[in-house]
Amino acid sequence: MTATAFVPGHVTAFFSVHRTGDPETTGSRGAGLALSDGVRTTVEPSARTTVHLNGREVDMPPVERVLDALEATASVRIETPLPIGSGFGVSGGATLGAALAADATFDGGHSDNELIHAAHVAEVESDTGLGDVVAQARGGIPIRLEPGGPDAGRLDGLPARPRIEYVAFGELSTESVIAGDVERLSAAGERALSTLRTGPTLPRLFAAARTFAREADLLTPRVETAIQAVGDAGGEAAMAMLGETVIALGDGLTAAGYDPAVCRVDPRGGTLLPEDGSISF
Amino acid sequence: MTATAFVPGHVTAFFSVHRTGDPETTGSRGAGLALSDGVRTTVEPSARTTVHLNGREVDMPPVERVLDALEATASVRIETPLPIGSGFGVSGGATLGAALAADATFDGGHSDNELIHAAHVAEVESDTGLGDVVAQARGGIPIRLEPGGPDAGRLDGLPARPRIEYVAFGELSTESVIAGDVERLSAAGERALSTLRTGPTLPRLFAAARTFAREADLLTPRVETAIQAVGDAGGEAAMAMLGETVIALGDGLTAAGYDPAVCRVDPRGGTLLPEDGSISF
Numbered sequence: 302m303t304a305t306a307f308v309p310g311h312v313t314a315f316f317s318v319h320r321t322g323d324p325e326t327t328g329s330r331g332a333g334l335a336l337s338d339g340v341r342t343t344v345e346p347s348a349r350t351t352v353h354l355n356g357r358e359v360d361m362p363p364v365e366r367v368l369d370a371l372e373a374t375a376s377v378r379i380e381t382p383l384p385i386g387s388g389f390g391v392s393g394g395a396t397l398g399a400a401l402a403a404d405a406t407f408d409g410g411h412s413d414n415e416l417i418h419a420a421h422v423a424e425v426e427s428d429t430g431l432g433d434v435v436a437q438a439r440g441g442i443p444i445r446l447e448p449g450g451p452d453a454g455r456l457d458g459l460p461a462r463p464r465i466e467y468v469a470f471g472e473l474s475t476e477s478v479i480a481g482d483v484e485r486l487s488a489a490g491e492r493a494l495s496t497l498r499t500g501p502t503l504p505r506l507f508a509a510a511r512t513f514a515r516e517a518d519l520l521t522p523r524v525e526t527a528i529q530a531v532g533d534a535g536g537e538a539a540m541a542m543l544g545e546t547v548i549a550l551g552d553g554l555t556a557a558g559y560d561p562a563v564c565r566v567d568p569r570g571g572t573l574l575p576e577d578g579s580i581s582f
Numbered sequence: 583m584t585a586t587a588f589v590p591g592h593v594t595a596f597f598s599v600h601r602t603g604d605p606e607t608t609g610s611r612g613a614g615l616a617l618s619d620g621v622r623t624t625v626e627p628s629a630r631t632t633v634h635l636n637g638r639e640v641d642m643p644p645v646e647r648v649l650d651a652l653e654a655t656a657s658v659r660i661e662t663p664l665p666i667g668s669g670f671g672v673s674g675g676a677t678l679g680a681a682l683a684a685d686a687t688f689d690g691g692h693s694d695n696e697l698i699h700a701a702h703v704a705e706v707e708s709d710t711g712l713g714d715v716v717a718q719a720r721g722g723i724p725i726r727l728e729p730g731g732p733d734a735g736r737l738d739g740l741p742a743r744p745r746i747e748y749v750a751f752g753e754l755s756t757e758s759v760i761a762g763d764v765e766r767l768s769a770a771g772e773r774a775l776s777t778l779r780t781g782p783t784l785p786r787l788f789a790a791a792r793t794f795a796r797e798a799d800l801l802t803p804r805v806e807t808a809i810q811a812v813g814d815a816g817g818e819a820a821m822a823m824l825g826e827t828v829i830a831l832g833d834g835l836t837a838a839g840y841d842p843a844v845c846r847v848d849p850r851g852g853t854l855l856p857e858d859g860s861i862s863f
Contacts, residue, residue, distance in 0.1 A: 401741050412782040413722065413739035441694065441853070451738075458694035460682050462854045501693040568853035572722070573743045575846065 303345040304405035306398035308571035310336035310383045310564075311390035311437045312467070312541035312548050314506055315513035317490030318483040319448035324425040325418060328448030329432035330494055332506055334548070335440045336465060338564040340381045340391055341574075342398030344406045347376040354379045354395070363396040363430075366423035371411070373403045382562070386472035388544025393433030396420045397571045405573055413438070414451040421450040440570040442506070444497065461503050462568060466554040466561035470523045471545040478519075478543050489516035503537065503550060510539035521545050530557035584626040585686035587679040589852035591617035591664045591845075592671035592718045593748070593822035593829050595787055596794035598771030599764040600729035605706040606699060609729030610713035611775055613787055615829070616721045617746060618848040621662045621672055622855075623679030625687045628657040635660045635676070644677040644711075647704035652692070654684045663843075667753035669825025674714030677701045678852045686854055694719070695732040702731040721851040723787070725778065742784050743849060747835040747842035751804045752826040759800075759824050770797035784818065784831060791820035802826050811838035 316331030350368050352361045353376075364377055377399050383389040397420040404411045411419075417438045424430040435454050436443035441462075447455035478486075493509040511528060514520050520528075524540050527547040531538035536553025540546065547554065554561035597612030631649050633642045634657075645658055658680050664670040678701040685692045692700075698719045705711040716735050717724035722743075728736035759767075774790040792809060795801050801809075805821050808828040812819035817834025821827065828835065835842035 404741060410781050410783045411741070412725065413741050415782075416741060440850070444693065457732075460685060460692070460694050460697060460854055462856060464856075500691050501696075502691045565856065568851070569721070569849045572849035573741055575743060575745075 302406055303343055304402040305341060305343040305574045306401035306571060307339055307341050307574055308394035308398045308437050309339040309440055309567035309569065310394060311433050312336065312388055312546070313432065314510035314539055314542070315490050315493035316432060316542060317487035317494070318431060324422040325450040326448070326453040327425050327431065328421070328435070328445070328450065328454055330445050330448050331432060331490055332442070332444045332494065332497055333436055334442050334465060335437060335567045336389070336564050337567040338382050338562065339567065340379060340383070340394030340398055342395055342402055343378045344399060344402035345376045346406060347374060350374045350377070352377045352379065355381065361392065361395060363392055363423040363427040364399045366427060367396050367400045367419050368403055370419045370423060371400065371403050371407070371409060373407050375403060375406065384469035384544070384546070386474070386544065387469040388473065388541035388546045390430070390433040390437055392429040393420070393424055393437050394571070396423050397434050397437055401571060401573050418450045418452065438570045440568055442566055444501070459501050459503060459506065462566045463503065463550050464552070464563065464565055465548055465550065466552065466563050467541070467546060467548045468527060468554055468559050468561045469544060469546045470521070473543045473545055486517040489513050507537040507539045507550065514540040527554070527557070527559065533557070583687055584624055585683040586622060586624040586855045587682035587852060588620055588622050588855055589675035589679045589718050590620040590721055590848035590850065591675060592714050593617065593669055593827070594713065595791035595820055595823070596771050596774035597713060597823060598768035598775070599712060605703040606731040607729070607734040608706050608712065609702070609716070609726070609731065609735055611726050611729050612713060612771055613723070613725045613775065613778055614717055615723050615746060616718060616848045617670070617845050619663050619843065619845040620848065621660060621664070621675030621679055623676055623683055624659045625680060625683035626657045627687060628655060631655045631658070633658045633660065635666070636662065642673065642676060644673055644704040644708040645680045647708060648677050648681045648700050649684055651700045651704060652681065652684050652688070652690060654688050656684060656687065665750035665825070665827070667755065667825065668750040669754065669822035669827045671711070671714040671718055673710040674701070674705055674718050675852070677704050678715050678718055682852060682854050699731045699733065719851045721849055723847055725782070740782050740784060740787065743847045744784065744831050745833070746829055746831065746845050746847060747833065748822070748827060748829045749808060749835055749840050749842045750825060750827045751802070754824045754826055767798040770794050788818040788820045788831065795821040808835070808838070808840065814838070
């Protein structure tokens, strides 16, 4: 018996880091976009745990951790069109997807919050993410008002469901940024969140994200050039945290002469798929 | 300019009533299922507010209330395949859908939680619902752990996404039940929630719902007969609150000889639809 989950991708527009001694209350505040380009994870019971990403065997510590937490050993197959290590939440998506699919496969009887908690904790303990899992579990355009897992955290969102374009120029390591000195970054993230909360609209989200990337000193030349080009063409673009990646509303990158991937804001949170594996409901 | 929202239907398996002086903290605890058969609501600005349900002009006080709260006057067109007044959350779905679509139409800049709050308050003040809106905003199989709107309430859920069958025999008035003496009903609802929380699985949800309907004295002969017939055929069925309605897992009603409508548990919460109006993302 196997089970498959779909979890949307997630790009973070801005964030602040909040660490406590407890992984459930450790997390991030911020905002981002859940994407219809996501991660499909299939779990099949097996004598030992193996993880394949787009057909290649890989080490994914948070996926292995979440299976351990659920006392499952399984063959995990992850398929995604998203660039890896580029700020799309592939790690969080695979971890939450593995939790959902493992629970269904092993008839575990966990609630949504228990599975989201397990995936959040696995990401925090692996230093691979702080806020992707709760945002990906929610879907839409999540605003993380309070940090942490499903019991400690608090979420809101923007109701818009726009078309999204993206270009990934290269990788940035989440671990190297969020494990380092994040005081300045977090201060910028808190300011961005305050700005967004004074008027929760898409243009304000993108403007706050651009200010955050500059203040947190995360821009690279290619990212800065692309954001500028989209703005010059009358569009809205921002950097995705943490990757050398630019996202734009509507046809912003196309209008600026780039050749982007295209998806939408996804309204679903991470979810088991019907047994026939179809992605539509 | 118009905007359209889709909100899943919602059948309540069991509930308890919690009233305070404040509509945000007034609500219900309980559990239910969000359904892929739902409510599609289109809002178009207009000099005065009118509401059409499946093509016929109707009075829907919570829809009118939520537009008032958003300071909007509009023509509202509601389309649904769901039976009206039969426990499917058409009222909550139309109210939340009107809030989402009105915000998009009038460029209102409200967050998700603000719109869910406005819809929840409109339902509570109209005596048309206590927990549908927050459940429909979430999607899936929502468990309402704490009553109230998005700021006061707390939700969990079951991760399963089964096929659902339903038969509606007739109407029951939500208003006449939840405005009356609900002490016995609420005590039964609290016991059902405790039972579900000891092991959050679909069979336990349905068993708790059956016990609740009996203890709250809401069963009608036709509902009781159908639930019994599905059980005798090896399936899981329960009454939907508040309607003379039976829901079953998988092909439970078909196997028992009924001719049910068929849908799925819907993973989405209520959401704006893309501008081309397509329901798939």
